[in-house]
């Protein structure tokens with residue numbers, strides 16, 4: 001953490017302790033220098049309002065995606081074909097809840113409450129990733145989500161481990177390790193199906209056919225149309241553009257699809273010797289915008305289930321709060337009185 005860009009009421013270290021930074025231009029210069037030097041910005045450091053707002057928007061959207069993303073796969077927990085698969089899927093869905101918790105906690109360090117963020121999700125004022133508005137029609141979809149959706153998430157999130165905002169970057173380190181397990185279990189699941197009966201192979205291929213293009217859309221609109229990208233790159237919240245990350249993902253997936261014995265549903269997909277990357281076909285952005293506007297196959301279902309789960313969980317939150325309050329009173333009773341404190345003050 002940079003000690004030189006604390007909030008105005010916090011004195012600088014050492015001999016300069018008397019010099020309190022009050023001038024906004026100076027604060028901005030110190031912030032810019034810290035970002036340029038690849039230092040982490042921490043919650044108590046001064047930061048521009050727009051930087052804070054961008055982080056809140058991005059971290060909230062990310063947190064919402066984690067918890068909404070539990071739904072499509074949780075649909076299959078009771079129908080997993082073996083105890084082993086069921087245990088793996090339960091662990092994965094539980095991990096996603098954990099990712100939501102790390103991220104809501106990271107957002108809270110920016111001065112917003114979790115209640116406020118959930119309220120914005122439930123009222124449609126904040127978004128979650130459009131990918132989770134697609135249905136999981138067969139068991140193979142669990143594999144395709146792990147391989148492609150978690151795979152795209154890793155490609156997006158590994159650079160976020162170096163994000164300029166400390167709490168977000170640190171949350172991403174653990175999230176990425178767990179996403180890596182998710183991606184592998186999906187790949188392994190698809191491999192088992194691909195090498196299974198002709199019906200199982202066809203099921204795996206069908207899932208990949210349906211999830212491939214929405215996975216490419218996960219990286220967001222093309223760079224030319226991405227409204228937040230440039231500023232986020234300057235602030236080092238983002239390290240690579242949407243199109244760069246999408247290209248990286250395509251290049252990773254092509255050899256993996258070959259090993260799986262599955263075909264990616266794009267007739268234009270081919271290696272471009274000159275560019276040293278794969279060319280791929282045009283993405284149907286009208287579908288992306290339509291799903292984002294709420295017209296995807298499952299938008300309504302996802303939000304309705306989320307709100308229902310939230311309402312039905314009210315008693316758990318109440319009980320947890322009552323338990324915490326009771327124990328904090330209990331701890332207070334047992335804490336030794338400060339020297340000189342009159343006995344009745346601690347009774």
Ligand SMILES: [Fe+2]
Nearest residue numbers: 066095096099
């Ligand atoms: Fe996750």
Ligand SMILES: [Fe+2]
Nearest residue numbers: 096150179182
């Ligand atoms: Fe995941």
